[in-house]
Amino acid sequence: MNQWLTVENLSKRFGGIHALDSFSCHFGQGEVVGLIGPNGAGKTTFFNVLGGMLPADGGSIRFCSKQLVGQSPHRIAHFGVARTFQNLRLIRQVPVIENVMLAFRHQSGEHLVPLAIRWKKVRAQESENHEKALAILKKVGLLEKADDLADALSYGQQKLLTLACCIASDADLLLLDEPLAGVSPVMIDIVLEKLRELKNAGKTLVVIEHNLEVIMNEFDRVIFMDSGRKVCEGLPDEVRNDPRVIEAYLK
Ligand SMILES: Nc1ncnc2c1ncn2[C@@H]1O[C@H](COP(=O)(O)OP(=O)(O)OP(=O)(O)O)[C@@H](O)[C@H]1O
Ligand SMILES: [Mg+2]
Incomplete structure (x- = not known):
């Protein structure tokens, strides 16, 4: 696995909340990775810190041999990172x-x-x-x-x-925050088709998603996070059957 983007011990606190708590993970170029976890797990915060919209409290993000922590959103965008927002943010x-x-x-x-x-x-x-x-x-x-x-x-x-x-x-790296949430079934198929086209064009996609069917069918790898930490990662099937994942979704 090429370590194209490597995140080490990333931390972000909001008062007493550890939204990211020594979060570590890596992404290979061209991968489509699902980032999953319960509400409040820290998924959007990870995107915000990765994109420079929020400063990290600690840790490192190396992308194509550049350190992203401490860089402005504008510079990070110029390095080839783009994202969508959970709340759209169009003009x-x-x-x-x-x-x-x-x-x-x-x-x-x-x-x-x-x-x-x-x-x-x-x-x-x-x-x-x-x-x-x-x-x-x-x-x-x-x-x-x-x-x-x-x-x-x-x-x-x-x-x-x-x-x-x-x-x-x-951008080479696309961070997509719940691209399918609230979208009609017809539109879901259209969006998924576009995501596949982006993958085929060699883009690396990190997708925050809650839909189990999408998680099982569309992702090369899944990272499950909870309380700001990575709990487990692996093939969609492996993660789905991990007792810690099952427990987190049932609690
Ligand atoms: N700007 C902020 N100020 C204070 N607390 C925040 C802020 N942003 C996030 N948090 C808190 O950090 C934690 C992680 O939030 P985050 O939005 O990253 O979760 P999430 O995994 O994206 O959840 P969801 O699935 O609901 O979108 C939560 O406890 C949230 O309340
Ligand atoms: Mg979120």
Whole structure:
């Protein structure tokens, strides 16, 4: 197993709560890993710390030989990490296509070099990005919604849009926080198909998920966490039958 992303003794406290308590794990490039655990286990906190949205209290995250702990969310995104949020976090009063365009990495317009000198390049890239964004929206089945406000989409479509934003970032590591929660059965199939396409494109996916059928069928490996710690990991079947997992879900 290549140790492409290695997390060691990661800790995060909120007052007296150890949301991450010496949490350690690793991910290999191209893997699709399910991160499971009961409510409050620390799954979202792990994503928040990994993405730099929350500072760690201790520990290390090495990604492609870079240390992510202490880096800003912006830099971590530039290293190739993208995520979706449990509560979506789209820009709701902005058209769907602009949400996707805002997610592109390495945009010329972001730099501080005087725009007057670079305007041609910026304009050309904007038009290229527009085309690329349309292609991504087509891929996720939202092409005809491109000019609608994100707010006007159904909940399932909004989840697809967050996935489109991840695709636009062209990140190698995608952290997906409950991409299927609250989504209709038809939409679940569509989202799962997109996840398989991302895997086939060589992306590494870490997916927080509660749906047992999805956990059993879609993941190469499953990590089970509880109270901020990794309890066990392995093939989906192994984890499902682990007595500690069974007990945690029954308690
Ligand atoms: N910003 C915060 N301030 C204070 N406590 C927090 C904060 N974020 C998370 N917590 C606490 O940290 C613990 C882990 O929360 P987290 O959201 O990471 O769990 P989770 O595994 O994602 O749960 P769920 O399955 O319900 O989404 C919980 O006890 C939660 O109440
Ligand atoms: Mg969560």
